[in-house]
């Protein structure tokens with residue numbers, strides 16, 4: 001039903017068809033993918049989306065970092081790739097995400113942040129969803145040029161305890177270097193140092209950017225300008241998802 005209709009319609013019509021579809025068929029229409037370069041603001045926006053629409057925020061980066069912190073086997077394997085700014089192999093991430101989206105709290109949708117990052121990951125996700133009679137609804141591409149990225153990443157600070165993300169200029173904490181959420185200590189992630197950021201950008205262009213075409217062909221791509229204020233980016237997203 002969907003793919004045949006989407007095929008011949010423009011973006012506005014696609015949104016309308018989806019809203020109606022959700023209305024009549026019980027409304028699992030909030031399955032969202034965040035796309036964009038490292039540091040584009042995917043995590044920042046994903047958290048706001050999750051809160052507003054009461055759906056889980058699933059960040060593969062956060063899942064790997066929690067595994068590293070807890071010293072799990074998965075964490076040990078992932079760390080060697082992450083420290084080098086490389087992607088963790090597809091087979092370590094696909095089952096993890098597919099199992100996660102099958103959990104009960106995902107029944108009204110979810111926002112995927114940092115997954116998929118390669119075409120094989122996207123194909124594996126689509127295949128798993130198709131087997132359940134489902135499909136992703138939106139792929140939101142947060143566009144930020146490479147020039148802005150290095151500046152953003154060097155100012156990013158992450159809480160060692162709860163993973164919350166801040167920026168020393170654009171999203172500062174109330175007290176310097178102390179997490180607003182949990183009072184944990186803030187750090188500059190090892191992979192956010194400029195040497196590694198450039199490498200991650202290269203990896204992004206080679207392996208992740210092709211997903212923009214992939215989701216354009218599936219008629220679910222939404223582009224937003226990620227260079228404006230955090231709240232302005234969010235307003236553009238809400239404009240598409242519905243208030």
Ligand code: ADP
Nearest residue numbers: 039040041042043044156166167170171229230
């Ligand atoms: P990603 O998840 O895409 O890697 P983040 O959401 O962690 O990106 O954002 C990267 C850094 O940029 C963080 O320090 C964040 O606070 C900051 N940031 C996010 N969105 C914006 C924005 N629109 N303008 C300025 N800084 C931003």
Ligand code: ADP
Nearest residue numbers: 038039060061081082086087088093114115117
């Ligand atoms: P950012 O949003 O700043 O790029 P993430 O927290 O999403 O960072 O990811 C950090 C690192 O975790 C990536 O550089 C990569 O090594 C690994 N990673 C996260 N998600 C995936 C994924 N879907 N596939 C492969 N590696 C991943």
Ligand code: ZN
Nearest residue numbers: 159162179182
């Ligand atoms: Zn914290």
